[in-house]
Amino acid sequence: MREAIAEQVHDGDAIALGLALESGIPFAAVHEIIRQQRRDLTLIGPISDMAFDQLIAAGTTARVIAAWVGNVAGGSGYGFRRAYEQAIPRRLVMEDHSNFTVGLALQAAAMGVPFLPTFTGIGGDIVRNHPRIRPIEDPFGGPAPLAVAALRPDVAIIHVQRADAQGNAHLWGNLGLTVEAAYAARRTIITCEEIVPEDIIRSDPNRTMIPGFLTTAVVEVPGGALPSSVQGHWRRDFEPFLDYHRRSRTADGFEAWLREWVLDMPDRAAYLQHMGEAAVERLRVRDEQLAASANFAP
Amino acid sequence: MREAIAEQVHDGDAIALGLALESGIPFAAVHEIIRQQRRDLTLIGPISDMAFDQLIAAGTTARVIAAWVGNVAGGSGYGFRRAYEQAIPRRLVMEDHSNFTVGLALQAAAMGVPFLPTFTGIGGDIVRNHPRIRPIEDPFGGPAPLAVAALRPDVAIIHVQRADAQGNAHLWGNLGLTVEAAYAARRTIITCEEIVPEDIIRSDPNRTMIPGFLTTAVVEVPGGALPSSVQGHWRRDFEPFLDYHRRSRTADGFEAWLREWVLDMPDRAAYLQHMGEAAVERLRVRDEQLAASANFAP
Amino acid sequence: MTAGYTRRELMVVAAAREIHDREVVFVGMRLPLLGFGLARATHAPNAVGLFENGVIRDRPAEAFIYTMGDPPNITGAIACLGLLDVMSLLQQGRVDVGFIGGAEIDPLGNLNTTRTSGSGSLVRLPGSGGGCDIASLAGRTVLIMEHEPRRFRPHVDYITSPGHFPGRRRGGPSTLITTLGVFDLSPTGVRVRTLHPGVTAEQVRQATGFPLDVSDAVQATPPPSTDELAHIRRADSEGFWTRRESPANPLRTMTAG
């Protein structure tokens, strides 16, 4: 994780993460970015949950391009609010989107086109004087849509259930904007529950959401998305979201939280240890509800 | 099959089929359309293989919107050529596309936008004076792309491995433009190898390529895509493609082929019987190469 | 708690009644989710629910979910697609009704969940999520709000989710369900449909930050039936969404997402 972030994430980069919305948020990578003190980042995502709030409050972030920034469990993201309302710890530029427009912006980059048309947002303030959204005519004479300009992240960070050593990644459950962002991004970091032999991936090519030639780093980090959920691996852990919500209400509270859960943790293994074995085991999915078999024999 | 075609496919309809390209071509439905003597159809698809050729030669078709019409095994589609070159059995209007532009046209309809931009085809004749493709400006000042107008089929016909009674359909292997067409079409007919209990579908919601509320008819037709392949169920049968290629070289030859394989066959069961049990069994996939398990337990 | 049910339970019932059988519903979390489950269990057994993260369900999750991305909402879903797939279905016009919440509303049904200076100083709210998309693209929308004067404003500071405006292509807010009553929304403004049992016209006028014509003769919101209540309590067995009446509940400012 340490090397992947060191190599792939640079000061000033635009980073897409939290793309599956409330699940599979790559917190291990987020915390490593904070530990490595990246600066002037742009964060891109639909609904970021508290990952963006942590990155903002830790001072890594200059700009956010997102549809919703907060803490799904607690509502407001206090780190986000402090930055936006009071420029603490630094000024934050916000590019507001809806889930659809940020998705279209990523998809335009994924498709290699300058923009995609849409009818969402017309009549509202998101699309008014938006740096990435402009009115456009329908050349076929129909009602005029809006054009959402392509948005190409420098890096997408994506947590999946399994990948092979080449970075071919199987992901199931929530997808959100994961695929669009991986296609759009210049570099893609895959964090995964397990690195598996390539035969596992090849047994189900329709499950490969990210082909390995798009992946620039793959890291095995079991539990790397906790406290968010990972289908078939981890339940959502509610309490850390509420705890973060309470403690991040003040800048001092945030600093204490940050020290405890990020700065004092050398890596994700330490984080899991700090959670405690009982907590980890309580969240681990042990039941099996397997996908019905699909035969790929030729 | 008979009732599904009677209810869902009308004279003058625009029908999308052959969407997964060379596999899963819904020949059972194609032959039923011919038996029911539909007229003035528009056929929509990327690479149609001999399904379009048969529909054209049988006189059902007024117009084709496609990227490639022929017989992948044999090259030329003689029925298509007779119609295009000599208006036999009737005049055929051809709207030429590339695979990408016909896909974008369907995807525009699927997305509910009037057009999608692209850079494909610039400098070539497909996009010149095309009824569905026009130059457009990039409102953000970049190079000017083309706009491909939305194309909404009246019906999409799709063959899948399994569906439940509500039409929620699992499809694996080749996808091509299947999903885009099902989303774009006003009505969707699913033909499937088997209708399964809904629990099978729900065990793997990421495998559901077509949600049932888009499906207007679901028909169990094992072998309904033969002689094309169906991953995990049927190998491709090469000989019928070559046989059709040889026999369709003349209009009379086509008529004899049509009588033998379509008009004299009341339904797909009769078709399989006419193939002969040995042939059917030779094509049936008996090996198992199952997708690696994916756990959906919460 | 009034007459054996909470206001929020009544709001769930009102939400359920906005869903007709066979409709495709863009479901939000919390009360709309419970309303969807209730509608399916009663008068709309063939309704289908879409979630903006890509999930399509024809029945609620079997275990409690806190977010639409929680694993029980995926397990047993009909389909789990991408965000753009369900947004495309929405933009195409395949969604009959969508539910949205907001922090502030104006008489045209414009919702603000982005930023407000209503209380004097600038407060940044989380943003649209999918709210703007549902408001823009669904066949009609049902809005769910806390009924407080500071939330009902003549003009909102920021229109996150557009309400009625001239030239609207489709849809718009049709119904507003609040903690005090149920209201019809149209391009001409807000009209009271029913007030919740025990709520007076004066109370509503006081709680609405813009002029609203309310007569004392308006009918009462039909209370939940025993069956409806039983269903809601099975679905929200801890009363997590339906009984927390505290104004400090931070969930209130969440979007539908």
Added chain:
Amino acid sequence: MTAGYTRRELMVVAAAREIHDREVVFVGMRLPLLGFGLARATHAPNAVGLFENGVIRDRPAEAFIYTMGDPPNITGAIACLGLLDVMSLLQQGRVDVGFIGGAEIDPLGNLNTTRTSGSGSLVRLPGSGGGCDIASLAGRTVLIMEHEPRRFRPHVDYITSPGHFPGRRRGGPSTLITTLGVFDLSPTGVRVRTLHPGVTAEQVRQATGFPLDVSDAVQATPPPSTDELAHIRRADSEGFWTRRESPANPLRTMTAG
């Protein structure tokens, strides 16, 4: 068959040499498919192959395939996506090199697979398939053709797959591999790179329907090595693609699709 290998085997080797290690290749069927497999097995072990139906492979199928949609091409693939997914990767510029065939070609590398009156009467060909897309969007394209005078025309009747033209955004045909030789293509036209062993300059001039400067001093296409040949013959054990030299072979008019 010349010197222990067929022309088509030589063409496969020439195609393989157009693929560099780590490149992303839009693979066609037939000779390019064999070329991709050969390149992977020799000098380009990390090349990745995309097929327009959505398949991504890093090694050829284990059984013979007749179309890119045949089941063995899916079994063991890295990924099986939709057509638009791979076309998007192509349009984005993620594909280094694509292979295309055509029925007719002009000196700018424009290909026609749509319709021709070259033989006097109108002949309808199958159309573009993905050929136009690969020609328009790949980082560079390699064209594979039968070298016959009626196919090499000063101007093609219909430009299905655009070659070089002023204002081209990206790419364009870089190499033409024919039954007679290997040629460089550029905005300034066709230049001979090598002629296949035994082919004379005069033969090429005769077989090219537009003026072409060919010197007798041009080098010979390097023949397949023993290893290369062994690999090709394992991959195409029936000689299905590599030994059918009959001009009646109907497959010749197929596009890359």
